[in-house]
Each structure stands twice: as structure tokens, then as C-alpha cells.
Amino acid sequence: MDRLRERQGQVITAAVITLLVLVLLATGEKESLVIGVITGSAYGFLALGLVLIYKSSGVFNFAQGEFGTVAVYTLYLLHFDVPYGFALLGALGVAVLMGVVVERLVVRPLFDAPRVTLLVATAGVALLSIAVQIWFGEATARPVGRALPTLDRFTVLGVQISDQRLLLLGALAILAGLLAWFFNKTNLGLAILGSSQEPTATELMGISVKRLSTIVWALAALLGGLAGVLAVPETGGFAPGVLTVAFLIPAFTAAVLGGMTSLPGAFLGGVIVGVVEAVATSAPIFEDIPGSPGTLLVFVVLLIVLVARPQGLLGKAG
Amino acid sequence: MSQRARVAILLLVVALVGAACGQKTGVAGTGGEVVAGGGGGGGGGTASGQHEPDDNDTSGVSDSEIVIGVHAPVTGASPLPQRTFDIGKDIYWQLLAANEPDALGGRRVRVVFRDDEFNPNRAVEVCREMVESEGAFILVGGGGADQITACAEYAAENGVPYFSAGVNEAGLEEASTYFALSLTYAQQAPLIAQRIKDEGFEKVGVAVADTPSFQDGHDAFVDAAEEAGLDIVADDTINKTASEAEALAEVQKLKDADAEVVFILTSPLVYLGIAGGARNQNYDPVFIGPGITSGLNQVLTFGCPGVAKGRFFSPFPELDVIDELDPDYVAAYEQFGQGEPADDIGLALWGLNKTIRLMFEATGDELGRAALMNTIEGGEVFDSGVFAPVEFSDGERFGGTAAHLLKADCDTKLYSTEEQFVQAEG
Structure with missing residues (x-):
């Protein structure tokens, strides 16, 4: 019985997913299922970084999208001069550097401040980043190419899936699994979790909390950067603040839906948000809803989940 | 819950719903405000489009200058390049000042530009700012139907002539100072x-x-x-x-x-x-x-x-035919374009400005807001050769006659x- 209670979240999640899939197949909305998975994976990637920061420091990081946008911008600039692979590595390097700089200049001085102060500070970082992008490059949309050009590797339920999408999905699934393993099984992962819950005790054990913070922010920035360079080329291009404007709110929703402390939950939440958006756009019963039925339905789903299970689908209570 | 508390909650809900409804139109807070210097007091004219000569507000027009306010989205969800707008917004007027210094009664045209951020509320803010702080005589919408509609409503309430390429008709047909310079x-x-x-x-x-x-x-x-x-x-x-x-x-x-x-x-x-x-x-x-x-x-x-x-x-053709339609355009860019090549955003602004110049000239030396609008609505055809000819009969807001494919x-x-x-x- 205790075991079942422990696994309540996973049971509910499995039931919700099964029900969702059955409903979509039965109502002829099977394409929305595929569209949701492939587009929601981008939200999931960004959500993964959000959960990482939250899990380790309790901060909602509003700058997470900008790690991705800066990476895409760098990819765009470097690709004029160097091959795509090197440009990609350079872009991820710049994202990690940005994460470290933000940690040293913004997060560390506010280490002991209330979490809400840090939340506002990260929002400030995002706004500053967007302003700098506009200042140097205007608010102009720019094209950015894919790492992998094949568009029709597979067709699943009538929807073509490109190699770039497969790369994104694969990277997301592997990283979510790896990070879950990292936090549960490695000393460094456990130290990071320990530092978020008992920073003084962690210091007394001889572990530098500040160094751990730098590692976490660098990792989160790497995840944000990966989200940018893998997801944005699939949409064709970018404008300043693209990940903050177009991806951050769905990513936050995905993170909360999956459970703010669960890395696999972030992946799952992203996919659910993508599926719900796609269904709301294509299903005839939502046609008469004015405005944005996708956004509306996503928040209805979020509300239902939080009422039934406040810690999110795969999160832990308390 | 006491009766007083219930009434208070009800009033709060009504106030919130009211505020939300005002917000939806994108012009919350603009109603009824009067621009200093005239033109207000119930808007810029009657519904039929006849603008009273007594209200011939000349704000933004002096012996030496005419001020035009232009807004467009250069940030936000649908951005246009700011530098292109900055350069293109007054190339036509610069050429006019250089080649025909006596045109428009010897006045130079100064163009003020503001980013509306693809946001109707922001569009109203910047339009008000351009009229009240910068002293714009007329307003021009560079793009974005929702922002144009919101700003045109503000302009109508304050008697300011407002021009844009044709967009929607709903919400603009009652705006008595609005003029669409191409097909809607x-x-x-x-x-x-x-x-x-x-x-x-x-x-x-x-x-x-x-x-x-x-x-x-x-x-x-x-x-x-x-x-x-x-x-x-x-x-x-x-x-x-x-x-x-x-x-x-x-x-x-x-x-x-x-x-x-x-x-x-x-x-x-x-x-x-x-x-x-x-x-x-x-x-x-x-x-x-x-x-x-x-x-x-x-x-x-x-x-x-x-x-x-x-x-x-x-509303405007592309660069492949502009030399045939208006050879001055590319030449003007070479002269005043700060080293930037002529482009189609500049061409859109060129066409708009060229049509507006014809309207100013038809109005004559007594250039004021009511005189300008009465001239435009007088049935004259304004043909810039870039935009298709426009013609506004009494009360008609949409004067376009043709478009380029x-x-x-x-x-x-x-x-x-x-x-x-x-x-x-x-």
C-alpha cells in the first residue's frame, strides 16, 4: 500500500497519458499527438533547465530562455565564418559563459536574499539580454539553418518528422534521464540537492556551495543553449528574445505540470503542453473559442492537474 | 457576508470587467481627452466628414515647418527593421527640401518616429506623445492593423488627421479623421x-x-x-x-x-x-x-x-519597376540614404509621403487640420504614381482604387x- 502511495504520481501520469492517447486516436486527432510530441519537446528542453535551477536553489529563472536565444544568435553569427558543427559548439560555449557570468554577477551577490528578489533579478537579466540584442542587431528576424537537413526521415500518423526533430527529441530524452541519474546517484548531484536544502550543513561537510551554484548555472545555461540551437532552426529563424517570448511561458507551464522538482516531469510536461496546443488548434470543438484556445486549454489542464495533485504529475510533495 | 461587503464585491467585479472591456479595444484611457490648441471638443469632425473651418487647428504647422508623426512596430511580435524606418521615413521630404525649397510654402517637413511595439495600447501612447509632446500635425501608421485602428481612434477623438495604407474597415469607417491611402x-x-x-x-x-x-x-x-x-x-x-x-x-x-x-x-x-x-x-x-x-x-x-x-x-510596387514609375526614388536614396541601398520599406514610406505631399499642396497656404481634411474629402484625385490614385468622397474613409500584385x-x-x-x- 505504501509503495502504491509512493508511486501515486507515476500511476496518475500513466493513466492520464493512456487516456489522452486513446481520446486522440478515437477522435481522429492522432496527428495532434505527433505534432504535440515534436513541438512540445522544445518546451521540455527549456523546462529541464528551469527545473534544474529550481531543484538546486529554489529560484524561478526567467533568464533561462535567453541562454537559448544568445546561443542561437551566436550560432547565426559564427556560421558565416566557420562550419556548422564548430559554430554549434561555439554557441553552446557562449551560453555556458553567459550562465557563469549571470551566476557570478547577479545570483551570487543575492545568494542570501529572498528568492523573490532573485526571481526579479533573473527577469532583469532576460530584459537586459533582449535589449542588448535589439541594440546591436535591431529587432529583425533572421534565418538560421538546421544541423541536419533531411526533412522527411519518418512519417508517423501522417506527420513528417525531420532529422533535426529526432535529434531534439533524442537529446532531450537522454539528458532528462542522465540528469535524473546524476541527482539521484552521484555525489555531486546529491551535494547540489543538499546545498539547496541545507547550505550550512553542506559547507560544514567541506563542500563549496558557491562552486556548486556555478556548476548548476553553467549546466542550466547549457540546457538552455541546447534548446535554442536544436529547436529554433526547425522554425526557420529567430528574432531577439525568441525563446523568452515564444517558449518560456509554455516551458514554465510544462515544468509546473510535470512537477517543479522532477526532471523527467519537465520532459513529460513539455510534451503535454505541445499536444494540448495542437489539439486546441485542430479539433473542431474548439473552433468557436475566440483568441487563443491553445493557451486557454493548456491552463485549464494545468489547473486540473494542480487541483488534483498540487506537486505536479511527477513532483514530490513538500 | 454582510450586505455592504456584497455590494463592495459587486462593484469591484463591475469595475474589473469594465476595465477589461476597455483594455480589449486597445484604447483604454484615450476617450474624451482634448489636445491643447484645439481640434478636440468632440473629435475632428462630423460623421459625414465635414470638418468645421473654425476648428482649423494648425498645431504642428509653422511658417517654416510641418511635423508628421509616424508609428510602426520595430520591436514586438512582428518587428520591422528600425534603421530602415529611421532612414526611409523622411527621404522624400529631404529630396523635396533640396530640389523644391519653395514647395509647401517654403516649409520643411520634420518626421518624428515612434516604435509601437506591435501593441495597440502602446500605439495609442506613442501617438498621443507625438501629438502632445512633439507637436505632430498629422499621424501616419506604418503597419500593423490593430495598432493602426487603435491610433486612428485616438486621432479621431482629438481631431488629428491620420493616414495609413488600407487595412481593415471595421473600427475605422467611423473614425472621422482617418484616410486609407490604398485598398483595404x-x-x-x-x-x-x-x-x-x-x-x-x-x-x-x-x-x-x-x-x-x-x-x-x-x-x-x-x-x-x-x-x-x-x-x-x-x-x-x-x-x-x-x-x-x-x-x-x-x-x-x-x-x-x-x-x-x-x-x-x-x-x-x-x-x-x-x-x-x-x-x-x-x-x-x-x-x-x-x-x-x-x-x-x-x-x-x-x-x-x-x-x-x-x-x-x-499598396506599393517592388524595386524592379520603381525606376519606371518614379525614377527619383533610387536617386534620392543614393543622395540621402546614409549609404544604405534603397529598399521596399523605404518605398512604402516614399509612396505614403508623396501622396500626403499632394494633399498638403492641394490644401494651399492655409494649411490646418480641418482645411486639409476638407480638401481631401472634396473629391479630388491624388495620384502619386507609386501608390494607386486615391479619391475620398464626403465621409468616405477608404480611398484606394487599385493595388500592385x-x-x-x-x-x-x-x-x-x-x-x-x-x-x-x-
Whole structure:
């Protein structure tokens, strides 16, 4: 019985997913299922970084999208001069550097401040980043190419899936699994979790909390950067603040839906948000809803989940 | 709960709902304000369009200068390049000052530009700022139907003449100081339907952004398509700032419906999302629609090859024919363009400014807001040679008579002018 209670979240999640899939197949909305998975994976990637920061420091990081946008911008600039692979590595390097700089200049001085102060500070970082992008490059949309050009590797339920999408999905699934393993099984992962819950005790054990913070922010920035360079080329291009404007709110929703402390939950939440958006756009019963039925339905789903299970689908209570 | 508490809660709810309703129109807080110096007191004229000579407010006009306020989105969800706007906004006026210093009674034209951030509320703020702080005599909307509508309402309430290329009609037909200098979306609808039919397409999909500003354009196209005997196989509205999932779901619907041609009326970014998504799904329809911003070369720079089959009716022609229509344009850019090449955003502003110059000149030396609007509504035809001729009868707000048809070319990443001055019916 205790075991079942422990696994309540996973049971509910499995039931919700099964029900969702059955409903979509039965109502002829099977394409929305595929569209949701492939587009929601981008939200999931960004959500993964959000959960990482939250899990380790309790901060909602509003700058997470900008790690991705800066990476895409760098990819765009470097690709004029160097091959795509090197440009990609350079872009991820710049994202990690940005994460470290933000940690040293913004997060560390506010280490002991209330979490809400840090939340506002990260929002400030995002706004500053967007302003700098506009200042140097205007608010102009720019094209950015894919790492992998094949568009029709597979067709699943009538929807073509490109190699770039497969790369994104694969990277997301592997990283979510790896990070879950990292936090549960490695000393460094456990130290990071320990530092978020008992920073003084962690210091007394001889572990530098500040160094751990730098590692976490660098990792989160790497995840944000990966989200940018893998997801944005699939949409064709970018404008300043693209990940903050177009991806951050769905990513936050995905993170909360999956459970703010669960890395696999972030992946799952992203996919659910993508599926719900796609269904709301294509299903005839939502046609008469004015405005944005996708956004509306996503928040209805979020509300239902939080009422039934406040810690999110795969999160832990308390 | 006490009676007093219930009443207080009820009042709070009413206040919140009221505020929300005001917010939706995008002009909350503008009603009834009067600009210092005149023109207010119930707006800029009567519903029939007759503007009282006594209110011939000359704010923004001096013996040496005329001030024009221009707004457009250079940040936000559908940005246009700011530098291009900064350079292009007054090239025409600079050329006029250099070549014809005595024109407009010897006055120079100073153009003030503000970014409306693709946000109707912000558009009203910047329009008010340009009128009240910068002393703009007239206002010009550079793009974005919702922002143009919001700002035109503000302008009408304050008696300020407002000009833009044609967009929606709903919300603007009662704006007594508004003038559309090219065909509206609804006026272009029969041209588009006829073009689709002439090219032998039958199955038409419709994808229109979910904003009240596009409703009349949508309805007019559906009517025109049915009249032309076209088969509308899909008819959808899409979120104004659609996410990737929403764009891809829309593509799938159009593809499943087997639409050969898609009537598209959205922001350029949503168009790019749909066209790019279609290409990713090996679905290759022709996209056609009324276009101010979707017909800009910047869309091709960003969106090719997904937008390779795009065709848009536009107020202005493209650069391939401008030397034939107005040889001064490229020359003026070489002289005043700060080293930047002539482009189509500059051309749009050039056409607008050229038409406005004709209107100023027709008004004569007693240039004031009422005199200008009465002149425009006097039935005279203003033909810039770039935009199609415009003519406003008494009370008519939409003076366009024709449009240019632009065709995408992804080899050059430039639109070409497929047909010039395509006439509207009637």
C-alpha cells in the first residue's frame, strides 16, 4: 500500500497519458499527438533547465530562455565564418559563459536574499539580454539553418518528422534521464540537492556551495543553449528574445505540470503542453473559442492537474 | 457576508470587467481627452466628414515647418527593421527640401518616429506623445492593423488627421479623421478571389489571424470566393501570435483538406511559421493575400524556401519597376540614404509621403487640420504614381482604387511586381 502511495504520481501520469492517447486516436486527432510530441519537446528542453535551477536553489529563472536565444544568435553569427558543427559548439560555449557570468554577477551577490528578489533579478537579466540584442542587431528576424537537413526521415500518423526533430527529441530524452541519474546517484548531484536544502550543513561537510551554484548555472545555461540551437532552426529563424517570448511561458507551464522538482516531469510536461496546443488548434470543438484556445486549454489542464495533485504529475510533495 | 461587503464585491467585479472591456479595444484611457490648441471638443469632425473651418487647428504647422508623426512596430511580435524606418521615413521630404525649397510654402517637413511595439495600447501612447509632446500635425501608421485602428481612434477623438495604407474597415469607417491611402483588405478580396480563379485553382484554404481587425477582410474574401465559384475546403482562424504547435496543426488541417491555395491574413511571423511548417511537411500550396508587411522582401530573406510561392497584393510596387514609375526614388536614396541601398520599406514610406505631399499642396497656404481634411474629402484625385490614385468622397474613409500584385522569388530573395495597378471593382 505504501509503495502504491509512493508511486501515486507515476500511476496518475500513466493513466492520464493512456487516456489522452486513446481520446486522440478515437477522435481522429492522432496527428495532434505527433505534432504535440515534436513541438512540445522544445518546451521540455527549456523546462529541464528551469527545473534544474529550481531543484538546486529554489529560484524561478526567467533568464533561462535567453541562454537559448544568445546561443542561437551566436550560432547565426559564427556560421558565416566557420562550419556548422564548430559554430554549434561555439554557441553552446557562449551560453555556458553567459550562465557563469549571470551566476557570478547577479545570483551570487543575492545568494542570501529572498528568492523573490532573485526571481526579479533573473527577469532583469532576460530584459537586459533582449535589449542588448535589439541594440546591436535591431529587432529583425533572421534565418538560421538546421544541423541536419533531411526533412522527411519518418512519417508517423501522417506527420513528417525531420532529422533535426529526432535529434531534439533524442537529446532531450537522454539528458532528462542522465540528469535524473546524476541527482539521484552521484555525489555531486546529491551535494547540489543538499546545498539547496541545507547550505550550512553542506559547507560544514567541506563542500563549496558557491562552486556548486556555478556548476548548476553553467549546466542550466547549457540546457538552455541546447534548446535554442536544436529547436529554433526547425522554425526557420529567430528574432531577439525568441525563446523568452515564444517558449518560456509554455516551458514554465510544462515544468509546473510535470512537477517543479522532477526532471523527467519537465520532459513529460513539455510534451503535454505541445499536444494540448495542437489539439486546441485542430479539433473542431474548439473552433468557436475566440483568441487563443491553445493557451486557454493548456491552463485549464494545468489547473486540473494542480487541483488534483498540487506537486505536479511527477513532483514530490513538500 | 454582510450586505455592504456584497455590494463592495459587486462593484469591484463591475469595475474589473469594465476595465477589461476597455483594455480589449486597445484604447483604454484615450476617450474624451482634448489636445491643447484645439481640434478636440468632440473629435475632428462630423460623421459625414465635414470638418468645421473654425476648428482649423494648425498645431504642428509653422511658417517654416510641418511635423508628421509616424508609428510602426520595430520591436514586438512582428518587428520591422528600425534603421530602415529611421532612414526611409523622411527621404522624400529631404529630396523635396533640396530640389523644391519653395514647395509647401517654403516649409520643411520634420518626421518624428515612434516604435509601437506591435501593441495597440502602446500605439495609442506613442501617438498621443507625438501629438502632445512633439507637436505632430498629422499621424501616419506604418503597419500593423490593430495598432493602426487603435491610433486612428485616438486621432479621431482629438481631431488629428491620420493616414495609413488600407487595412481593415471595421473600427475605422467611423473614425472621422482617418484616410486609407490604398485598398483595404476587404476591397482587395475580390481581386484575390479572381486571381485564384484565373490561375485555375479550385480548392482554397483560409487562414486568418484571430483579431477583430481581420474579420471584415476574412468575410469579404469568403463572399468573393463563393461568388467566383471557388471551393473553400478549410476556413480557420489562428492565434495572432501562434506557437509552433499551433502553426503546425494549422498546416496539417490545410494539407488534409487538400487546399491548393491558401488565403493568408496574419502577421508575417505567423505566415512564416505556417509556410515553413508546410514545407517541412512536403506540402506546397500557393499563399496569397492582402499584404503590407507580408509582401516585404524581409519576409523572403527570412522565410525562403517556405514562402517561395507567396503572392501578395500591395499598396506599393517592388524595386524592379520603381525606376519606371518614379525614377527619383533610387536617386534620392543614393543622395540621402546614409549609404544604405534603397529598399521596399523605404518605398512604402516614399509612396505614403508623396501622396500626403499632394494633399498638403492641394490644401494651399492655409494649411490646418480641418482645411486639409476638407480638401481631401472634396473629391479630388491624388495620384502619386507609386501608390494607386486615391479619391475620398464626403465621409468616405477608404480611398484606394487599385493595388500592385507582388510575386516571391526565392532565387533573388526579392519580390517582383507581377502586375501594376490592378483595379478594384466599382
